[in-house]
């Protein structure tokens with residue numbers, strides 16, 4: 001199958017690739033002064049598991065996402081634009097660390113930006 005016919009899930013390395021990226025995203029968030037306080041009461045394994053599932057499901061993988069929807073997950077957090085950008089920046093860093101290509105990076109960041117109104121100012 002040519003690369004253009006593969007799902008984003010496959011091009012990100014399937015479950016294993018996305019799990020590794022999600023672990024690196026957690027490491028970035030919890031060392032980023034702009035957002036790390038947000039994750040102080042969170043369970044690293046549980047959030048990493050759910051983020052992995054969410055990305056697998058959203059990029060065409062066979063997994064079912066068992067977490068809350070984006071509005072429900074971020075409700076009452078009142079996340080602002082600076083924090084949203086910090087999280088996107090952390091994800092870009094994790095993608096670079098995992099040698100994800102420009103095309104896949106732009107597709108994934110596009111998906112994240114499409115969710116902006118579902119996570120901000122709730």
Ligand code: HEM
Pocket residue numbers: 035038039041042043047050051054066067068069073074079083084085087112113115116119
């Ligand atoms: C499009 C961007 C984002 C996506 C796709 C996303 C995705 C997720 C997912 C899948 C979960 C787990 C949901 C669950 O507990 O059932 C989660 C939890 C969480 N998110 Fe986000 N998120 C985004 C942006 C943000 C931003 C900007 C912040 C603020 C810094 C944030 C802070 C958190 C926190 C603190 C939790 C953990 C809540 C807990 O421990 O129960 N997220 N996110």
